[in-house]
Structures are given as structure tokens and as C-alpha cells.
Amino acid sequence: MSRSALAVSRPSRDPHVPRYQGAEFCELPLPQTTEPWPKHKRLRDAAIEDYDASLRELRYRIGERPFVWPNRTMYFFADIHADADAWRRSLIASGGVRWLGHADDAYELTREGKRALFVIAGDCFDKGPSNLRLLRAIKILIDKGADVEILAGNHDLRTLVGLAYMGRKEPRFAHLFVRMGKKTMPLFEELRREYLEPDDASELSEAELHELLFPDERWFAEFPGEAEGLVPDKKIAKELKRIREKMVELPQKCEELGLSLAHIHRAAEKARELFLHPGGEFHWFFERMDVARRWGSFLLAHAGVDDVTAKLMARDGVFGLNTWFHRLLADDPFELYHGSVGNTFRTKYREIDHPFTEAGVRDMYEAGIYGIVHGHKNIRRGHRVLMREGLLNFEADCSVDVNTRRVEDIGGLGYATMVFRPDGVALGISADYPHVKVFEAERVFPLLTIA
Missing domain, CATH: 3.60.21 (Purple Acid Phosphatase; chain A, domain 2)
Structure with missing residues (x-):
């Protein structure tokens, strides 16, 4: 055989x-x-x-x-x-x-x-x-x-516009930082851990930071008119509700991570440097995005x-x-x-x-x-x-x-x-x-x- x-x-x-x-x-x-x-x-x-x-x-x-x-x-x-x-x-x-x-x-x-x-x-x-x-x-x-x-992706753009328009108070922009939500807070924790000293925080008070970063009641009154014709009515109502929820969730997540708004604001400033400035380490990511x-x-x-x-x-x-x-x-x-x-x-x-x-x-x-x-x-x-x-x-x-x-x-x-x-x-x-x-x-x- x-x-x-x-x-x-x-x-x-x-x-x-x-x-x-x-x-x-x-x-x-x-x-x-x-x-x-x-x-x-x-x-x-x-x-x-x-x-x-x-x-x-x-x-x-x-x-x-x-x-x-x-x-x-x-x-x-x-x-x-x-x-x-x-x-x-x-x-x-x-x-x-x-x-x-x-x-x-x-x-x-x-x-x-x-x-x-x-x-x-x-x-x-x-x-x-x-x-x-x-x-x-x-x-x-x-x-x-x-x-x-x-x-x-929606999470990518939410992060980008939240960083880019942080502190702006116009009706189109005032909610964008909060819109990032609690899911973005771990990013700021990462940035603090890698780039900042433990005591490195914004010099603004908590009240000043809340006024800077969060939309005020005037925004809730003006936003529907600004969004009319661009955003469906049902989505406008949902957006208003969701922003109010995120204004509560975000500080809670900060507390859970052992961070204050001052820590988050300083980390967000560092994120703008890394992601938005042409020489930043991660500027390439959004630059090459379609x-x-x-x-x-x-x-x-x-x-x-x-x-x-x-x-x-x-x-x-x-x-x-x-x-x-x-x-x-x-x-x-x-x-x-x-x-x-x-x-x-x-x-x-x-x-x-x-x-x-x-x-x-x-x-x-x-x-x-x-x-x-x-x-x-x-x-x-x-x-x-x-x-x-x-x-x-x-x-x-x-x-x-x-x-x-x-x-x-x-x-x-x-x-x-x-x-x-x-x-x-x-x-x-x-x-x-x-x-x-x-x-x-x-x-x-x-x-x-x-x-």
C-alpha cells in the first residue's frame, strides 16, 4: 500500500x-x-x-x-x-x-x-x-x-464641540459643554492623571464655574426659538429635558470620581490644547475626520x-x-x-x-x-x-x-x-x-x- x-x-x-x-x-x-x-x-x-x-x-x-x-x-x-x-x-x-x-x-x-x-x-x-x-x-x-x-461618530463630535465652545453663552452654544455629559468625565480624569498635578485646578469659584459651563434659565427660554425649523419639535422637547438631567448628572459624576468642577475645567482646558491646537498630540484625530x-x-x-x-x-x-x-x-x-x-x-x-x-x-x-x-x-x-x-x-x-x-x-x-x-x-x-x-x-x- x-x-x-x-x-x-x-x-x-x-x-x-x-x-x-x-x-x-x-x-x-x-x-x-x-x-x-x-x-x-x-x-x-x-x-x-x-x-x-x-x-x-x-x-x-x-x-x-x-x-x-x-x-x-x-x-x-x-x-x-x-x-x-x-x-x-x-x-x-x-x-x-x-x-x-x-x-x-x-x-x-x-x-x-x-x-x-x-x-x-x-x-x-x-x-x-x-x-x-x-x-x-x-x-x-x-x-x-x-x-x-x-x-x-456622535460621541466624537459631542466631545469636539463641547471643548471648542466651552464657556460660550449664545443660545446655540451654551449647552454644548454640558451636552458631553457624564460619559466624558473619565476623559478629563485621564487627562489629569497623565498631564496635570493633583492640585492643578481652575482659579474660578464653583459658582463662577457653574455660571461659565452650564446654561442658565434664559437659555431654556431661548433655545426652542433658535432650534425651530432645524430640529424637530419632539426633539427640542427631549433636548431641553436631557440638558436639565445632564446638569444634575455631571456634578454627581465629578463627585464620584473625586473631582470638583475646578478640576474638570482645568482638564478641559488641557484637552483643548491637546485636541484643538495644531501642535496638540491628538489634533490629527479630528483633522483627518470625514x-x-x-x-x-x-x-x-x-x-x-x-x-x-x-x-x-x-x-x-x-x-x-x-x-x-x-x-x-x-x-x-x-x-x-x-x-x-x-x-x-x-x-x-x-x-x-x-x-x-x-x-x-x-x-x-x-x-x-x-x-x-x-x-x-x-x-x-x-x-x-x-x-x-x-x-x-x-x-x-x-x-x-x-x-x-x-x-x-x-x-x-x-x-x-x-x-x-x-x-x-x-x-x-x-x-x-x-x-x-x-x-x-x-x-x-x-x-x-x-x-
Whole structure:
């Protein structure tokens, strides 16, 4: 009997599972098996709500569109929320890096990673254990030569405008510092720990600081008129209520951290120096940020779209949307945060959000955009794919940072990435699902073009 006949056959490796390199530094098992995404039948989650759409629904509602799929790998990450360890695990899960040790910089790009686009789709700030460590870890990826796209998230912009307009008393600006809320206070604690002496505090009194940083009763009277026509009425009422709540929560969080308003104000001044000044250590983060990116027939964004932004993209493309974003960022952060551009990083398609109707769908089709890849929603069974109005939506698993997982009672550590491959396949990889989800575009789009 020949040697070959006696050889023990080995199971073949599933070609859709990424070649994880450095899995021993992931701390969690990485999925080794695959399943079709979506399955033939509609799936529902534990709350008996729709999870993935069915394959039949996708074919029926979007399948006739001439979908363009880029012939380049793209790694999509969202809502890392100040958790550098979740970031490391997500990078390893993507297959775009080869991890070599325990440090945040102990890795190199794989051959695929060197050619790929890494998209960080918003919300790097708040919730997690260390904002500054995560930002430094992202900068390491950039410095290693990766092509990195940073998109705006609501938490990122809330931090930026809160710092930029701290102390301004005009109706459009007076609430923006408080609007950052208690979730931003740990950032100031980090800044104090790393950059300031323990007794380094503002020289203003608590009363003076309260007057400087918090909106007064005149603001509550003037804000509805200032917001009328830009912010839906229901959202105005909600904003007023939420600001009053945050005015109570913020000092409580300071006390919990053992800090006074004087400590927070001094840390916020240091944050402005680090984030807003051209020579600041983290100035690069907001400097290179856009609100959206075109990826074939996909729009990449933090949250979604509305009718106004859809119409703009039909006329001026995604470039026009980003141009509008940067203009508002410089000139009118109030309109940026509350208007249609802000809807791109805030919407959850609720009644209080700017509407997205059939007219918006038609404009997206006119722009050649038939799908959106986004984050912004906490989901529990890994990434999901569904139809929203007439657009294909890939929703990223956004429950990766350790504190979100504790608050949402998910437990354990997290990681998540979506990999869009140049062969028309998308992979959904998450700590919260045991298999790699495999979306094969040709199963949905008979007119698929890879270019």
C-alpha cells in the first residue's frame, strides 16, 4: 500500500475564515466555522424582533440593482468606545495584522492589510476604560503605513464641540459643554492623571464655574426659538429635558470620581490644547475626520441618512456631503450636530430623527448608492444585514467595549469587525456569534460588478 494511501487526511481549512495571526493575544476564541449570511429564512432575536432579513427579501427588494463592489479589501470597525483591548482583538479578528506581543504596537500589517482600507466608523470616545490609549493605538496603525479612514461618530463630535465652545453663552452654544455629559468625565480624569498635578485646578469659584459651563434659565427660554425649523419639535422637547438631567448628572459624576468642577475645567482646558491646537498630540484625530465615504455602491457612515443628505449626494456626491460637514464644523457646530449632516452620525430612524422616505431612497439610487455600512446600534448576536426603506444595511456589532457590555448585561470581552473582500464576499466576525457570517453578493445581485 502506498504511503499516500496510508496518509491521514486533514480537514480542509474554510477559505472564508480569515487567517488570524497572533490569535494567542486575542484572549478570546476566534470563529473557525462559517454560515451563510443571511440565511434563507428571516431570523429573529431574543426580543422577537427582526434580526437578519431573509435572502429572498434581499433579492426581491434590492437584487435588480446594478451593484458595484470594490476590488479591494476593506476592514470596517465601529463604536470601539475607548477600549484599546477591544481594538486589538478586533484587528486580530480582521486578519489585517500579525500580532507579535502584548504591547499596543507589537504587530505588523499582513500582506492583505498593507493593501486594504481600514475604516473606523465613529465613536472612539466615551464609555470605555481609556480614551487616550485608544487614540494612541489608532495612531500606531496609521504610523505603520495603513490606509485609515476615520468617520465622525456622535460621541466624537459631542466631545469636539463641547471643548471648542466651552464657556460660550449664545443660545446655540451654551449647552454644548454640558451636552458631553457624564460619559466624558473619565476623559478629563485621564487627562489629569497623565498631564496635570493633583492640585492643578481652575482659579474660578464653583459658582463662577457653574455660571461659565452650564446654561442658565434664559437659555431654556431661548433655545426652542433658535432650534425651530432645524430640529424637530419632539426633539427640542427631549433636548431641553436631557440638558436639565445632564446638569444634575455631571456634578454627581465629578463627585464620584473625586473631582470638583475646578478640576474638570482645568482638564478641559488641557484637552483643548491637546485636541484643538495644531501642535496638540491628538489634533490629527479630528483633522483627518470625514462624515462619510463612498465604497462602490455602499455609503460608509456612523449611523445613516435622511432625505436632505440623500438629495445632496444625488447632486454633489459624497464629496459634497463631506464638504458641507467640514464647513459646518468650522462655522456652525449647532447646525452640524442637530441638522441633517448630524443625522448621518446620530439617526436611529426614530420619529424624532430627520425623516428618510421614499424620496430619499430615490435620490440615493440616483447617486448609485444602494447600501449603507454603519454602526451606532447595540446589537447582541453579531453583525446583521437588513433592508431599511429601499437600502441594504450592514449593521456592525457595536457592543465591543467592556463597559457597554457590562451595562447591557452581555458579559465578557468583545471584538467585532466586518471584512469586505475584493471577490464580492463580506464577512461578519464578532465575539457574540460562534461562526463567521458569509455574505456572497452574487447570491443577491445578479448584475454585480466588481471593479
